[in-house]
Amino acid sequence: MSFDRITHAFAGNPLDRAAVLRTDANEVARLLASPDAGIVAFADDRPLIAISDDGSRMDIVWLKPADILTHRADGSPLILLGVTQDAEQGTGRTAGKTGAPRFACRIDVGADGEPDPAFSSLGKFIDLRSLAVQGLLARDQLGILTQARSLGAWHTRHTFCANCGAPTQAADAGYKRICGGCGAEHFPRTDPVAIMVVHHGTDCLLGRQAHFPEGSYSALAGFIEAGESIEEAARREIFEEAGVLVGKIAYHSSQPWPFPSNLMIGLIGEALDKTLDVDFEEMEDARWFPREEVISMIHRTHEGGLFTPPDISIAHQMIKSFYGQD
Ligand SMILES: [Zn+2]
Secondary structure (H helix, E strand, O other): OOOOOOOOOOOOOOOEOOHHHHOOHHHHHHHHHOOOOEEEEEEOOEEEEEEOOOOOOEEEOOEOHHHHHHHEOOOOOOEEEEEOOOOOOOOOOOOOOOOOEEEEEEEOOOOOOOOOHHHHHOOEEOOHHHHHHHOOEOHHHHHHHHHHHHHHHHHHHOOEOOOOOOEEEEEHHHOEEEEOOOOOEEOOOOEEEEEEEEEEOOEEEEEEOOOOOOOEOEOEEEEOOOOOOHHHHHHHHHHHHHOOOEEEEEEEEEEEEOOOOEEEEEEEEEEOOOOOOOOOOOOOEEEEEOHHHHHHHHOOOOOOOOEOOOOOOHHHHHHHHHOOOO
16 A cells, blocks of 8 residues: 555645735735736636636636726635745745735626626636546646635635624635624634545445445545544444444545535544444445455446546545555
8 A cells, every 4th residue: 555645636735825924914915916916716616717729728817906806796805825936935934925926706796696797708617626527727726726715615604703693804814704793703614524445454345325426435434523533533433334343543645625625534444354234324335345346446447337436536546545556
């Protein structure tokens, strides 16, 4: 099994997030006034994407502030994503501050969910899942949009204070909301999910839920609950869903999953034995698969038409990695 670094889809955001500048309104204004400043427009959760004439390549459309800010959706903050950095500038706390500032904001949409038609001459508004599956947008650009989408979705869902119910206002260039009533500060959330490839020898436990595409089998997963360690959550989920007891657990890799703001934490677990007691309320099926069968599922040559999830998912990458197919 290889533990080489894997750049998962949605990871690999190359921006220097310039976190030290967020809290200084003058610095943020200076970045916005830079001739290199660019803003990516979102129509709800869909960013504006340029498509090359031959349809083979996509790129984020970086708009000038003057071209977008008058279209900003009511209450939508201008989010500072960071600044670009090149290899010579390196990375870190002070590097890259002279790079191009990058922002995101949501624009007005009509009742049909579509923005001002003027934007359609620049590109198309495309959801992130489609962008990832199509694979025509460079992974680093997808990483930038992951940060922007998760933050944008958080703002639209947290316009009122969970403490007192009064309206909240965005602050710190989009990294905080402050309640106008009680003064409580609210911060963007990330919801951790444990996902585990469980094996017994070279056999592997995979399951499917009723909403999966027909034939698709994946590693089992679940949200980490309050007061749980990652390992405890993973062992609990596997036992609840499949009745399998897991012993040793190793960390594999993680993946941001911006629907809206999950962090998939990928683990490899050793089952104590091959006992199986599937909860058919939660799972449509779960089984032990032998090595050769899983390899045919990875490569989509399985005789029965079974397959692992698409390569944008951490489940696919971990299963491939476990069987040395990467
Ligand atoms: Zn409040």
